[in-house]
Amino acid sequence: MIFIPLIALLVGIALGLLFNQPLPGIAGTYLALACVAGLDSVLGGVRSALESKFDSEILVTGFVSNTLIAFGLGYLGDQIGLNLFLASALVLGGRIFTNLSVIRRYGITRLRDARARREMLNQDAAPGPKP
């Protein structure tokens, strides 16, 4: 099940390649920042699902607003001569790392849970005196 978003991502890339409309110039650079924001949102969605507090409305609005804000901040920064692009990239990059590490921890916990559960079942099923 966890692979479905991954497959969706690949399908999205395939669709994009089909249309083949790469943005030229500076807009492409802002869109790259928006992509980082989108990646952060998607990973945040997976993370919240693992934390059992998933809310689809928060995810969708978060995705849209984060990408727009990232795009807009990149533009604004260039207009007023501040490297807001770097600031956004830094924050979003950091958040991607955090999200990924949380997801990894949950994955490991699940594996350990499964292992522990199997051992408990085995113990219950085992006949004879317990050690």
Next chain:
Amino acid sequence: MNPFATRSSGYQWIWPTSAMALVLGVMLTMAWITAQTRQSRFSELPTDVRDRLNAASLDFQGEYFKVQQELKSLRESFGELREENTKLQNAVADQTKSSQLLNESLQEVKTFAGLTEVEGPGLMITLRDAKNAPEGLGDYAVIHDIDVLKVVNELWNAGAESISVNDLRVGPHTNFRCVGSVILVDRVQIASPVVIRAIGDPKTLEGALDLPLGVLAEIRQVEPAMVKLERVENMRMPGFAGSTKPKFMKAVPPKG
């Protein structure tokens, strides 16, 4: 009771997340730097990103290398054909006095334009990238297109009659450019060491280049070994091997 029940969350998150991932995928392809957008995207990128991308496109340069080889061999055959052309012109001109005169002036113009192989005394300048430049001089330790351009310009000014750069003859339209770490002379790649040869009075040419605060002074400051000047008693240089056919300009007929 199952103690792990609280950790399972159901799967209603899959579809919204997947939808967002799909949009993200499309966005990624749009933001990707492709061959089409490369040109327009590059000018907007910070230099460090640009350098990394350049380093990553070595594959592309492999293809480029092949084209370069082809260009070189084509230029060689072009030079041979032009020589053949001169021979034919001479043969035709042998017949009458007037055609002989005509041919003389034609050959004079061809020599002036750098279309023929020439020989004579001159100066040989070797520019090479610094081997052990002081730390942090990075960009200064490398020979750039602008260095070549400056030297060639100074040589013309000092009365050089013909110049070649790495055996590529400098013709009327010759340009020096830089793509990544290579110098292009009329679109042919050259790299350090750059050997610039000029036919003219060796002493005068050397003096012009050795002027204090001259074109070479800055390079020598980085490392004196980057520049080597050599007077040569006699050297040959090939003719200009590029196209000379005009596309747009036409000669204006003389008045009267």
